[in-house]
Amino acid sequence: MIITKQKSVEQIWAMIKDYDKILIAGCDGCCQPPRSINEAKVLGQLLELKAKTEGKELKWKAITVLRQCDDRIAATTCRTQVEGFDAVVSLACGLGVVMMNKVLPDILTFPAQDSHFGGVQNLGENSFIQYCETCGNCLLGVTGGVCPIAGCAKHLSNGPCGGTVDGMCEVGGYTRPCAWIEIYKRLKKFNRLDLFTIYRPARDYRSATSPAYMTINKDYTNIKEEEEEKANG
Amino acid sequence: MAKRPAYSNLCKALEAGHFVFTGELEPKKILQEGVEEVIHSAKEMRKTNRIIAANVTDGPQGDAYMCSMVPSYLVQREAEIEAVWQVAVRDRNRVALFGDILGGAVLGLKNILVLTGDHTALGDNKKARPAYDIDSTQFCELLKKMIDEGTDYAGKEITDGKIEMNYGCVANPNAVGDYMEPEILKVGRKVEQGIDFIQTQTAFDIDIAKNFINELSRYKVPILLGVFPMKSYGIAWYFDNYIPGVSVPKDLLKALKTAEKENKGDKKAKYAALDKVNVEFFKPFIKEIKDNSKASGVHCMAVEYERLFQPLLGEYPEYVKEFY
Numbered sequence A: 001m002i003i004t005k006q007k008s009v010e011q012i013w014a015m016i017k018d019y020d021k022i023l024i025a026g027c028d029g030c031c032q033p034p035r036s037i038n039e040a041k042v043l044g045q046l047l048e049l050k051a052k053t054e055g056k057e058l059k060w061k062a063i064t065v066l067r068q069c070d071d072r073i074a075a076t077t078c079r080t081q082v083e084g085f086d087a088v089v090s091l092a093c094g095l096g097v098v099m100m101n102k103v104l105p106d107i108l109t110f111p112a113q114d115s116h117f118g119g120v121q122n123l124g125e126n127s128f129i130q131y132c133e134t135c136g137n138c139l140l141g142v143t144g145g146v147c148p149i150a151g152c153a154k155h156l157s158n159g160p161c162g163g164t165v166d167g168m169c170e171v172g173g174y175t176r177p178c179a180w181i182e183i184y185k186r187l188k189k190f191n192r193l194d195l196f197t198i199y200r201p202a203r204d205y206r207s208a209t210s211p212a213y214m215t216i217n218k219d220y221t222n223i224k225e226e227e228e229e230k231a232n233g
Numbered sequence B: 001m002a003k004r005p006a007y008s009n010l011c012k013a014l015e016a017g018h019f020v021f022t023g024e025l026e027p028k029k030i031l032q033e034g035v036e037e038v039i040h041s042a043k044e045m046r047k048t049n050r051i052i053a054a055n056v057t058d059g060p061q062g063d064a065y066m067c068s069m070v071p072s073y074l075v076q077r078e079a080e081i082e083a084v085w086q087v088a089v090r091d092r093n094r095v096a097l098f099g100d101i102l103g104g105a106v107l108g109l110k111n112i113l114v115l116t117g118d119h120t121a122l123g124d125n126k127k128a129r130p131a132y133d134i135d136s137t138q139f140c141e142l143l144k145k146m147i148d149e150g151t152d153y154a155g156k157e158i159t160d161g162k163i164e165m166n167y168g169c170v171a172n173p174n175a176v177g178d179y180m181e182p183e184i185l186k187v188g189r190k191v192e193q194g195i196d197f198i199q200t201q202t203a204f205d206i207d208i209a210k211n212f213i214n215e216l217s218r219y220k221v222p223i224l225l226g227v228f229p230m231k232s233y234g235i236a237w238y239f240d241n242y243i244p245g246v247s248v249p250k251d252l253l254k255a256l257k258t259a260e261k262e263n264k265g266d267k268k269a270k271y272a273a274l275d276k277v278n279v280e281f282f283k284p285f286i287k288e289i290k291d292n293s294k295a296s297g298v299h300c301m302a303v304e305y306e307r308l309f310q311p312l313l314g315e316y317p318e319y320v321k322e323f324y
């Protein structure tokens, strides 16, 4: 899930104040907490109110899209709807906002959200947590399934640092567990402290260079290799 | 790999078997005047003939302070005491660290203390993005490559000459119970990456300290135990309340408070009373560490508390004379 937080009405207003008629697009994809048609409607009402206090009249319409990050879905859902609008406000994550700007090239789409991280709901708690940072260099096999990249505030490969106290992390005022103590406990439980003890050299950050890019065509066919074999006799 | 030679006076003194002392200097948000004060403190340390080197901190608590390299150099030049140049991986990536170490080597710095560094979220510029490109163990590996193999992290050669430096790491004696083992094992990774010495964080409990030293001694790397004499009750109170994981013993806190209270208005008497409390606590503490543990020395973190050196360390041999 992509964990997002809605921007304040003031922030959104600042982006759209020069437009008279806006389309507000919710997203039914993986955005969490959910931002669907009802959230889009509420945002429309809030912006309308805000416009009134600024002495303006704002026309709005709320829609929702199955997944804004899917180019075909976004295009087929929205192209017919944007007619007559001055701007779009998207309630999707950043991926959705970028995709909407791509498939609707003649109108600007503005973000209503700050996208924070790819995460999951914290075991029964009313909170979200980032368990993986999609760093392109998975260490979970040597850390007992606890990620020190997403879970450690300093992204250490050889923790814990001196900032851990009674198993908690110095960042966040000792309210969150230290990932490296969790790793230690997991590995100890399975009698695999050998994995804890090994030294892990510096990471290769090329896999995390932005903008990230991956071509799938080459990896998903063997045709080229056969041709090469033929050519090589 | 053959053992790295002792390049620094600190490591030479350790090698010679002396029980060594190091001090601590903290450059803050300062310019010339502040640096003069740092140098003054360093001169006082040098005068004792018992403090072999002075640590120069690198943005402790994540605060934005003067860099540690320049005051390290100036302390060596002006006060003629070796610096233990503290370098945190918080603010520099492997490229910048490499560049800084080359610069430090040319300036004649001989000791590096490798640190992760308190997170910027704890400091006074909380919105900063910390670096943490490599962690402190990987920094040890970088130093190993630079000093022993003459290359950068990627293996590219340093073209002219050899770096003559020693480096150490920190360990936390306050990691007790279930938390001691990961702390000890983590130091083990740094031993593998060639550290020459260990300086621990502050300890107040003699049994905990001795036990920790005993565990660490398996690595056969010299250990300097951290102690923290406190020059005012305010400092002790702050430390007790705001530095997590360490508590100042209640009796010591109370004694410092009484020393201040009973001598209100009389600065001289107050100082004398405070010093007496510190000496009464730390002198036997240090002696016990020296006589009955495998520690090779003590790292005294009494920043700007020079007047305590004589009463606290005066009875130890003036071994430093051999090295300057």
Ligand code: SF4
Pocket (backbone or CB within 6 Å): A151, A152, A153, A154, A155, A156, A159, A160, A161, A162, A163, A164, A165, A168, A169, A170, A171, A177, A178, A179, A180, A181
């Ligand atoms: S306390 Fe643990 S989780 Fe926090 S920064 Fe240090 S090693 Fe990482």
